Amino acid sequence: MLKCPHCNTASFKRSKILKANWIFSTIQCNNCGKKSRITYFSRLIVVALTVVPFLIFGLILSPFDNVLVTIFVAILIAFTGSLLTPYLVKYKIEEKNAS
Numbered sequence: 001m002l003k004c005p006h007c008n009t010a011s012f013k014r015s016k017i018l019k020a021n022w023i024f025s026t027i028q029c030n031n032c033g034k035k036s037r038i039t040y041f042s043r044l045i046v047v048a049l050t051v052v053p054f055l056i057f058g059l060i061l062s063p064f065d066n067v068l069v070t071i072f073v074a075i076l077i078a079f080t081g082s083l084l085t086p087y088l089v090k091y092k093i094e095e096k097n098a099s
């Protein structure tokens with residue numbers, strides 16, 4: 001599980017990582033209180049696991065004629081992909097607002 005790059009001991013909660021991944025926000029460590037930001041490369045991983053499958057399924061692979069069903073399933077796929085992101089992404093020390 002993802003650890004704080006500042007103190008390297010406390011690991012972030014998965015729900016916190018998920019939220020930060022979705023909005024590309026910072027995570028504040030419960031242990032040292034310092035903030036970390038997702039790396040640029042990890043953002044690409046998040047996009048590759050969520051937006052890309054969403055578009056591929058929604059535009060190309062959908063077996064459904066119903067647009068609403070297609071969108072619903074595509075969102076489910078994107079959500080499932082996002083559940084994997086806490087294990088794959090890396091966080092770096094946030095330089096700004098590092099107080």
Ligand SMILES: [Zn+2]
Binds near residue numbers: 006009010031
């Ligand atoms: Zn920390």
